[in-house]
Amino acid sequence: MAEGAGEEKKKFSIWDLPDVPMGQLPPHLELQRSRVSCNKDAPIHTESIQYSGAYASMGIDNSSRLDRFSNNFRVEVVRLNEDDIEFDMIGIDAAIANSFRRILIAELPTMAIEKVLIANNTSIIQDEVLAHRLGLVPIRVDPRLFDYLSENDQPNEKNTIVFKLHVQCKRGSPRITVKSDALKWLPNGSELVKETRNATSDSSSKPEIYTYFGCSQETVPEFVKNPIIPKYPDIIIAKLGPGQEIELEAHAVKGIGKTHAKWSPVATAWYRMLPEVVLLEDIEDDLAEELKSKCPVNVFDIEDLGKGRRRATVARPRACTLCRECIRGDDWEKRVALRRVKDHFIFTIESTGALPPEVLFTEAVKILEDKCERVITELS
Amino acid sequence: MEHGFFTDNSAATFSLTDEDHTIANAVRFTLNQDPRVTFCGYSIPHPSEARVNIRVQTTGGAVFDASQYAFFGNDVLEEVELGGLDDEDEDLPAAGLDEEEFLFDQEEKF
Numbered sequence: 001m002a003e004g005a006g007e008e009k010k011k012f013s014i015w016d017l018p019d020v021p022m023g024q025l026p027p028h029l030e031l032q033r034s035r036v037s038c039n040k041d042a043p044i045h046t047e048s049i050q051y052s053g054a055y056a057s058m059g060i061d062n063s064s065r066l067d068r069f070s071n072n073f074r075v076e077v078v079r080l081n082e083d084d085i086e087f088d089m090i091g092i093d094a095a096i097a098n099s100f101r102r103i104l105i106a107e108l109p110t111m112a113i114e115k116v117l118i119a120n121n122t123s124i125i126q127d128e129v130l131a132h133r134l135g136l137v138p139i140r141v142d143p144r145l146f147d148y149l150s151e152n153d154q155p156n157e158k159n160t161i162v163f164k165l166h167v168q169c170k171r172g173s174p175r176i177t178v179k180s181d182a183l184k185w186l187p188n189g190s191e192l193v194k195e196t197r198n199a200t201s202d203s204s205s206k207p208e209i210y211t212y213f214g215c216s217q218e219t220v221p222e223f224v225k226n227p228i229i230p231k232y233p234d235i236i237i238a239k240l241g242p243g244q245e246i247e248l249e250a251h252a253v254k255g256i257g258k259t260h261a262k263w264s265p266v267a268t269a270w271y272r273m274l275p276e277v278v279l280l281e282d283i284e285d286d287l288a289e290e291l292k293s294k295c296p297v298n299v300f301d302i303e304d305l306g307k308g309r310r311r312a313t314v315a316r317p318r319a320c321t322l323c324r325e326c327i328r329g330d331d332w333e334k335r336v337a338l339r340r341v342k343d344h345f346i347f348t349i350e351s352t353g354a355l356p357p358e359v360l361f362t363e364a365v366k367i368l369e370d371k372c373e374r375v376i377t378e379l380s
Numbered sequence: 381m382e383h384g385f386f387t388d389n390s391a392a393t394f395s396l397t398d399e400d401h402t403i404a405n406a407v408r409f410t411l412n413q414d415p416r417v418t419f420c421g422y423s424i425p426h427p428s429e430a431r432v433n434i435r436v437q438t439t440g441g442a443v444f445d446a447s448q449y450a451f452f453g454n455d456v457l458e459e460v461e462l463g464g465l466d467d468e469d470e471d472l473p474a475a476g477l478d479e480e481e482f483l484f485d486q487e488e489k490f
Contacts, residue, residue: 050412095409102402371403375396 025055035276036340040327048093048342077358084350085357088274090343097271097345103364104269106257109143110354111161112136113250113262117192117210120247125238133237134165134250135262137180138352140231143265144363145222149253155190155211161228161252162186162211169240176240181233183250187223189213192249211251231353265360267350274344275320278337279312288312291336294325318346390440391419395433400424404432411436 025033032045033055049055073091080086089097116131123130141161149159163183169176190210217223238246257264277299283291284305291312292300301315320338327333351357396404404422411420411434419437 048409050409052413052415052417093409095405099402099406102400107402368403368406371399375399375403375407378396379394 029055031339034342036273036342038322038324038338038340040324040333043340048095050093078346080358082356083353084348085361086346086348087361089271089345089347092343092345094273094342094345097347099368100347100361100364101269101271103367104266104349104360105264107367108265108355108360108363109148109254109256110263110265110352111139111141111143111146111252111254112260113139113163113252114255115251115253116248117190117251118246118248119192120245123238123240123244123246130238130246130248134183135260137183137235137237138231138354139228139252140226140353141228142222143254143354145220146254148255155251155253157189157213157215157217159253160189160211161217162190163250163252164191164248165237165250166247167240168245169242171243173242175242177236178238178240178246179233180230180235180237182237183230185228186249187217187228190249190251210249265352265354266357267352269347269349271345271347273340273342274346275317275322276339276341277314277317277320277326278339279314279335280337281335283312283335285310287335291326294328295320296323296325297321300326391435391437393433393435395431398430399432400430401432404434407434416441 024030031037033049036043036046069091073089075087075089077085077087113131113134116127116134118127118130121127121130125133139161146161147159149155153159162185164186165178165183167176167178167182189212192210194208194210217228240246255263288300288302288310292298292302297316297319299314299316299320300312302310303313305311322338322340324338326336327338347361349357349360351360355363401424404424408420408422411417416439417436418439420435422432422434424432
């Protein structure tokens, strides 16, 4: 690619470069700096050129200053539903986009069932399997209203949510399926008492309970209109045959995905770089038809040039999945170039329901800010 | 938590506990973009231990100016809601994340 590397349709030769650098990178270097070239066998130029003096000999400053960043940076929301969001971030680097993705998956707090107090379980689902399944049920509550529960704290209304599950399949009736809507919220705290092994305790001593709720959680204004329930009422927790019974209490606490994946607020969060499909030469008539039929996601379109001649154009480059079908076969690599734009990220976040996805992203930004602040306060 | 700080004023290794690639890669990228930095990299000594070492070597003479971080002391929540981000210009690139929030909120309205 040292000499005569074609960009678009005109041929470029390095002998045409001016003697004094003009403040702009020549096209072949700009391509290397800002695009990942996806060739048939492997992508090249995947690393981002971060070093500020990388192009110092050309007289170009590769450093990024805050004012330039804030002028060029854009966020454009493409799709926003109740459960997922797709938006574009233009002007940042993969390092920061990856930090957001990691924080979304592992460091945003949610509420999930942690302790399960089983009073009676005669079903065929083992205790620990039942507890594991209950922990994975997503709960529809804003975790920002709660505090963390550490080992020294007592469980109270500010850090615990208590659910109760009591189902029974009567003898003679058919098998029943226990779904997640059977979990009932107990706003007043736990109803079970701790067993005291002390044989000498008399009946006047107060029985110990598991949670110490000062006031009912129903009095909190957010929960008056939205009682705390699992987000999806049709998750199968267990199945009971005749005569089997499950009676348990489940306590939900706040945690982050790093400790256990049940506390991850996203079904998943991912990003991809914007694909760019460039036709290096005019593709006409039969070749154009062939190209259009090759692409499984219909990236290409045919336009009529008049007089029966047709030409292929790139209609939907964003839909490209980089399957490389269009460059398979002889000579196709010379006609079509597949690239990715290095600073344009298409982010998709799918929420499990505790928080809406756009709130999840703003919370992730706040968490990254908190981390930076913590480092700075430690240094100073 | 710095090491190798006494002899040479222009280079240091920072050892951060309870951190991982999430913040280390972002800091490394941002530091590399600064023209006063000659070398910046990070490593994780052992994956089972949550510790990351960030090594920075500079051209010397970069004075630590605490006034740049003035915004961190303020009530950050208030700034996001009122959109009071006019005085962000002298802050570190890491502080520029606030602008992202602001722009993102703008998008939501449309």
